[in-house]
Amino acid sequence: MKLRFLTLVSFGLSLVYAANAFASSDAFIDDFRLIEPSVSEVASHNNSIVYETDFNIPLQLSDAELYAKQHGLALAITSFEKKRGGGGSGCAHSPVCIIVLPFVLFHAMSSYTIDVATFSKDDVFLFSTEYDQRSGLLLDVTFDESLNASVSIESSQLINRVFVQSASRDDNANIVEALYTALPTLPDDSPFHLFASEVAYFAQWQNPDWKSEQLERANAALKNGKNYSENQTTALVSLVCQVVDSKSGESPSAVLSSTSAIQSTENSQSVLDCVKDDEAYTVEQQAEIDRLANSQLSAFCHDADSFDVTDWHESIERFYRDYSPMMQSAAMRCSVPPFNIYQRWYEDQKVSQADYEYLVKEHVKKSRTLRDSMTVADPNVLAARLNLATESRYAAAHILNEIEKHQPTISEQTARQLTHLYWLDLYSVNSFPFLPDTDRDIEKQARILQLLSSAPSEMKRHISSEFSAHLDDEALFDPYAKAAFRVLFSNEKPDDLMRLLVEKAPSVEDVSLMQSQYQVSTNVDDSGEPEHSDLIWLALYLNPALGHSVVDSYPEALAEHNANKPDWIDSGRSLLNQVEGLF
Numbered sequence: 001m002k003l004r005f006l007t008l009v010s011f012g013l014s015l016v017y018a019a020n021a022f023a024s025s026d027a028f029i030d031d032f033r034l035i036e037p038s039v040s041e042v043a044s045h046n047n048s049i050v051y052e053t054d055f056n057i058p059l060q061l062s063d064a065e066l067y068a069k070q071h072g073l074a075l076a077i078t079s080f081e082k083k084r085g086g087g088g089s090g091c092a093h094s095p096v097c098i099i100v101l102p103f104v105l106f107h108a109m110s111s112y113t114i115d116v117a118t119f120s121k122d123d124v125f126l127f128s129t130e131y132d133q134r135s136g137l138l139l140d141v142t143f144d145e146s147l148n149a150s151v152s153i154e155s156s157q158l159i160n161r162v163f164v165q166s167a168s169r170d171d172n173a174n175i176v177e178a179l180y181t182a183l184p185t186l187p188d189d190s191p192f193h194l195f196a197s198e199v200a201y202f203a204q205w206q207n208p209d210w211k212s213e214q215l216e217r218a219n220a221a222l223k224n225g226k227n228y229s230e231n232q233t234t235a236l237v238s239l240v241c242q243v244v245d246s247k248s249g250e251s252p253s254a255v256l257s258s259t260s261a262i263q264s265t266e267n268s269q270s271v272l273d274c275v276k277d278d279e280a281y282t283v284e285q286q287a288e289i290d291r292l293a294n295s296q297l298s299a300f301c302h303d304a305d306s307f308d309v310t311d312w313h314e315s316i317e318r319f320y321r322d323y324s325p326m327m328q329s330a331a332m333r334c335s336v337p338p339f340n341i342y343q344r345w346y347e348d349q350k351v352s353q354a355d356y357e358y359l360v361k362e363h364v365k366k367s368r369t370l371r372d373s374m375t376v377a378d379p380n381v382l383a384a385r386l387n388l389a390t391e392s393r394y395a396a397a398h399i400l401n402e403i404e405k406h407q408p409t410i411s412e413q414t415a416r417q418l419t420h421l422y423w424l425d426l427y428s429v430n431s432f433p434f435l436p437d438t439d440r441d442i443e444k445q446a447r448i449l450q451l452l453s454s455a456p457s458e459m460k461r462h463i464s465s466e467f468s469a470h471l472d473d474e475a476l477f478d479p480y481a482k483a484a485f486r487v488l489f490s491n492e493k494p495d496d497l498m499r500l501l502v503e504k505a506p507s508v509e510d511v512s513l514m515q516s517q518y519q520v521s522t523n524v525d526d527s528g529e530p531e532h533s534d535l536i537w538l539a540l541y542l543n544p545a546l547g548h549s550v551v552d553s554y555p556e557a558l559a560e561h562n563a564n565k566p567d568w569i570d571s572g573r574s575l576l577n578q579v580e581g582l583f
Helices: 023-032 061-070 086-091 173-185 193-203 210-223 230-245 252-258 263-273 283-302 308-324 341-346 353-362 369-370 379-390 394-405 413-425 441-454 457-466 468-472 477-489 497-503 533-541 544-563 569-582
Strands: 032-044 047-055 074-083 112-119 124-132 137-145 149-156 161-166
Touching: 032 441, 047 086, 061 074, 061 112, 061 369, 061 477, 124 210, 137 173, 149 173, 161 173, 173 193, 173 210, 173 230, 193 210, 193 230, 210 230, 230 252, 252 263, 263 283, 263 308, 283 341, 283 379, 283 569, 308 341, 308 413, 353 369, 369 394, 379 394, 379 413, 379 441, 413 441, 413 457, 413 477, 441 533, 457 468, 457 477, 468 477, 468 497, 477 497, 477 533, 497 533, 497 544, 533 544
Parallel strands: 047 161
Antiparallel strands: 032 047, 074 112, 112 124, 124 137, 149 161
């Protein structure tokens, strides 16, 4: 079909109407239809839309007035709000898809405004045209029923073209032809994924054998040696796959003879998705499957930076779930991080402490999904997370939650890391008006005491010896944390133990209730030290052999302490003497 290209400015001059052109309906229709389709490129909002139309109509609202004047028609313009279809699916192949969508986020709209131009002759309605108000471009045409002229208006997003054609020409062969003709000329950033769906949509009208016809045509295009780009080839392959998928008795694997140019991850995924359900492959087809799968591994290995955070994990997950089982030859081995770490994990379920820490330090966002799938049941993951917690790269509370949940074996290395975490000041004091100040480091220490309470005695002695410098340094760490550590790990009563217990009462009256980390108060005083002796009482409970003797002697020590406390009169005199000494 030969197309005659006209510009928007000249389209109204393509036919010369006599003064009595609309003397009858038949005359109107005869003059209104074009002998050959007119193709016009219309610019709007820095975008160009191509119209291919069988009718001489104004393609823009701005041309409606001149059009009516030239043809002796009356013109009325109105507007209305059109509701957007749920989910945007109602857009389909309407020109709304390529006229409205480029300028506004269609899915975020509840409605858009339509301008309607109504044309009549001697008060008799002839036809109306609808335009998108933002762009002023044609969206729909409606004729009076008496004119016996119906219009089909469709659009292709792939080639950015709107087709306004007689509904009697409903095989849409011209649209399918336009798609095939345009394919080898489309730039690589075109939405090639639309080619298969648009060809299938337009080809099926009034053509019961459209599947066989399009399968033959697409296969011929793949084999005829035309210089298609990788993306263009993938579009044809996708069409073959879509048709074969709905056509019983056909195998899609034949397309593998035409995919040698395909290299990219996305395109190789499309091909492998197409053929993955076939039961058997020829030697040549299997070799091509292995090549396409290895091309993805190569991209993961050498081009990791080209993947965004979501695509990175989803593509690797998809590869090992769907494509790796299709391979027969050995998969390419990667020696470059981060993918070599992923490869070891997916193939062997192994990750080293160093690899885990590398992912956190170098690819924290990209590797989050993979790391979240790991647990501290793996000793290397446990070691890495504990080490990162000491560097404030992993929440201490989170790692303690995980250890409590999964209950991994506590090795001496793990005990050493937990002890190191015990001594670190990771949290600042929380202060809120009208509430006591709190320090979550006390909670952290209590939980670590609980976790390590069941460690073997020999391991506790090693830990006590290794961290003895912390205990001897009076300038570092609060005395309650030191005393609790000595009670549990050194199995000894510090010289100042009873003094610490009586100077700061426990947060509960019955010290026997101090049986877990959850009863330990995190309140601190103005100097940041614990307000209560709860941490020591917890350690005594966790070391009952030592704890019983302290509990037995505690009431007497407390009574003696209270007896030696100055009463309020003596305290007042002391304060007065201090004040007088200032003058």
